[in-house]
Amino acid sequence: MALPKRIIKETERLVADPAPGITAAPHEDNLRYFDVTIQGPDGSPFQQGVFHLELFLPEEYPMSPPKVRFLTKIYHPNIDKLGRICLDILKDKWSPALQIRTVLLSIQALLSAPNPDDPLATDVAKHYKENERDAQRVSREWTEKYASQ
Amino acid sequence: MHFSKTYTQLLLSLPPELRDNAVEYRQLKKLINQVVTELNSLGLNPSVLQKLLEHGETIVGSASFRELGESLQCVTSEEDSSESHQPTVVYEIASKSTYLEPRLRLLLNHPHDAATGLSTEQHTHSPIPDKDLESILHALQLHSVILDDETHTLNDISKQTDLIIPLPSDTAFFQLLTSTLSSLSEHFDGLYDNFNSTVTALAGAISSRARPTSSSAPRSFSVYSLAASNVSHVRPSSGGKSDLYTWREVFQLYVEAEVFEGIGEVNRGERSVEEAEKRLQAFERRIKEKKGSLRLSGSTEALDLFMTLNLFILDVKKLQSANAEATRKILKKHTKRTALPIPSHLISQWNGPIPAPSSTDLALIPQPPTSLPRLLVQAIGETLLPVVPHIDDYSCLICTSIAFKPIRLGCGHLFCVRCLVKLQKRAKPNCPMCRAHTVLKADRNNVDYALLNFMSDWFPLESREKLRANEREAAQEELDELGLSGSSGCSIM
Numbered sequence: 043m044a045l046p047k048r049i050i051k052e053t054e055r056l057v058a059d060p061a062p063g064i065t066a067a068p069h070e071d072n073l074r075y076f077d078v079t080i081q082g083p084d085g086s087p088f089q090q091g092v093f094h095l096e097l098f099l100p101e102e103y104p105m106s107p108p109k110v111r112f113l114t115k116i117y118h119p120n121i122d123k124l125g126r127i128c129l130d131i132l133k134d135k136w137s138p139a140l141q142i143r144t145v146l147l148s149i150q151a152l153l154s155a156p157n158p159d160d161p162l163a164t165d166v167a168k169h170y171k172e173n174e175r176d177a178q179r180v181s182r183e184w185t186e187k188y189a190s191q
Numbered sequence: 192m193h194f195s196k197t198y199t200q201l202l203l204s205l206p207p208e209l210r211d212n213a214v215e216y217r218q219l220k221k222l223i224n225q226v227v228t229e230l231n232s233l234g235l236n237p238s239v240l241q242k243l244l245e246h247g248e249t250i251v252g253s254a255s256f257r258e259l260g261e262s263l264q265c266v267t268s269e270e271d272s273s274e275s276h277q278p279t280v281v282y283e284i285a286s287k288s289t290y291l292e293p294r295l296r297l298l299l300n301h302p303h304d305a306a307t308g309l310s311t312e313q314h315t316h317s318p319i320p321d322k323d324l325e326s327i328l329h330a331l332q333l334h335s336v337i338l339d340d341e342t343h344t345l346n347d348i349s350k351q352t353d354l355i356i357p358l359p360s361d362t363a364f365f366q367l368l369t370s371t372l373s374s375l376s377e378h379f380d381g382l383y384d385n386f387n388s389t390v391t392a393l394a395g396a397i398s399s400r401a402r403p404t405s406s407s408a409p410r411s412f413s414v415y416s417l418a419a420s421n422v423s424h425v426r427p428s429s430g431g432k433s434d435l436y437t438w439r440e441v442f443q444l445y446v447e448a449e450v451f452e453g454i455g456e457v458n459r460g461e462r463s464v465e466e467a468e469k470r471l472q473a474f475e476r477r478i479k480e481k482k483g484s485l486r487l488s489g490s491t492e493a494l495d496l497f498m499t500l501n502l503f504i505l506d507v508k509k510l511q512s513a514n515a516e517a518t519r520k521i522l523k524k525h526t527k528r529t530a531l532p533i534p535s536h537l538i539s540q541w542n543g544p545i546p547a548p549s550s551t552d553l554a555l556i557p558q559p560p561t562s563l564p565r566l567l568v569q570a571i572g573e574t575l576l577p578v579v580p581h582i583d584d585y586s587c588l589i590c591t592s593i594a595f596k597p598i599r600l601g602c603g604h605l606f607c608v609r610c611l612v613k614l615q616k617r618a619k620p621n622c623p624m625c626r627a628h629t630v631l632k633a634d635r636n637n638v639d640y641a642l643l644n645f646m647s648d649w650f651p652l653e654s655r656e657k658l659r660a661n662e663r664e665a666a667q668e669e670l671d672e673l674g675l676s677g678s679s680g681c682s683i684m
Contacts (some may be wrong), residue, residue, distance in 0.1 A: 048591040059455040104589055105613055138589045138610070139623035 087181035091189030119167035128162035297354035
């Protein structure tokens with residue numbers, strides 16, 4: 043099936059005018075599958091890190107949300123071992139007016155503002171709640187170990 | 192010399208009405224020479240002056256420059272009595288109502304009331320040799336300089352604390368500079384008004400040539416007043432011909448060319464002269480191809496005028512940046528040749544893109560006018576471009592095609608009928624924009640007919656295309672729902 047106009051437009055803009063700290067490039071053989079990188083935001087324990095993600099636009103997109111997953115290991119209360127992300131707009135709060143760009147910006151923002159009260163990785167969330175400084179130290183270590191270029 | 196030459200050449204390339212208001216670099220340079228001669232005749236050659244001023248600096252604090260005003264008294268009484276024979280010079284710029292009057296203040300034999308004194312332990316500079324001072328005073332006498340509060344003569348000097356040395360050439364220098372700059376900013380105001388009325392006239396000319404050919408009955412969209420009012424009283428006289436699509440393409444190309452200002456995430460903001468020139472040329476080349484498709488009389492002329500306006504903006508931009516550069520350079524030269532320090536905040540105004548507003552500095556040297564090119568670009572963007580409605584303003588946020596047929600939800604947000612049908616089929620109640628529960632309530636009555644007519648007038652091709660696509664998609668969906676999808680492999684022989 044032909045690629046919807048919307049996906050073509052979004053892709054063009056992502057490539058031509060990327061958001062700061064974010065890249066997204068579609069696979070040549072599957073234009074619904076994107077290789078994504080997000081830079082860890084300054085001031086967060088993920089600073090200096092470059093995180094790889096994969097993003098897939100299901101047939102239903104934009105009626106249903108894109109599927110996004112971290113490929114780089116990351117120590118974050120809302121991201122689990124498999125790289126799955128706990129973010130409301132990727133689930134029930136999805137709106138078809140949102141875009142790939144806005145989703146990736148939201149994920150970048152999630153790195154700046156972890157939310158241990160709505161955890162996906164329960165052990166990390168517990169760590170963050172009990173001793174935030176130590177948890178951030180581990181996040182930094184992981185960033186250096188897995189996300190440095 | 193080098194800059195002076197390129198500056199003159201650049202000015203010659205500009206139209207006379209711009210050139211005449213440029214900063215007179217050569218003239219100012221001559222005045223600097225005169226200032227130097229004048230100071231030399233007072234025995235104040237740059238190196239002597241430098242020493243005296245440096246000393247003044249340690250006394251008065253960080254700035255050897257002071258603005259003359261209310262705050263004066265508290266600064267002059269800070270001399271330590273033990274240093275009473277050490278002369279000190281302060282360069283100050285008195286701001287008279289309309290011009291600047293720079294002068295030197297010679298501090299001698301300060302009174303002993305060090306009540307509010309700064310700490311003076313740093314007075315370890317070698318004192319100026321007395322013979323220097325003598326020669327200065329002698330020279331002053333020759334020039335019959337008026338001392339201090341304009342009433343005393345040199346005979347009173349022992350009683351005096353301050354000696355004021357006016358600097359006529361330096362005054363002339365600042366007067367020339369400030370008057371040029373302020374007349375320039377006035378001139379810019381005039382240019383702006385002129386430009387605006389040209390743009391408005393051009394907007395009228397273009398809108399009558401880019402008017403839709405079809406006209407759906409009663410036009411009553413007050414919401415789109417700008418576009419609608421232009422159309423409603425000037426009806427086609429050209430027998431159904433219009434340059435609507437060509438003009439739309441031209442404006443689209445113009446917006447994409449980002450000639451004067453970048454609109455991307457990374458390259459946002461005003462462009463340099465060189466970059467703007469390059470981009471304008473590229474735009475001009477692309478426009479040439481479009482010229483052939485303009486059919487109505489007057490359209491080609493309007494396009495030429497449009498180009499002319501943009502070239503004018505480029506010229507203004509050139510003048511403005513050359514002027515800023517000339518001002519910066521001449522002030523720098525002034526400091527270098529005379530050793531008279533121009534307060535740094537005066538210079539920095541000319542380096543930064545937008546000077547920080549500050550109350551006291553305003554009077555000294557007029558601010559560079561708020562980027563005139565920027566205002567002109569704005570005028571084009573606000574007056575001219577909206578004459579031809581842009582598709583992006585009428586597209587559905589979900590499918591990004593034109594929102595045809597347009598459905599206005601109860602919350603006021605607009606989507607195309609196709610996307611809303613899909614949302615309803617999936618039983619999604621929330622408006623995609625504001626999450627209000629308006630989607631499932633939408634029905635036939637939510638069609639925005641005024642907008643629908645507007646769209647079929649201004650975007651006839653896009654509307655028709657979208658309608659066909661909608662029908663195709665709806666038919667396909669129906670087949671899918673019936674399980675008769677074409678992909679099932681069933682074909683009729």
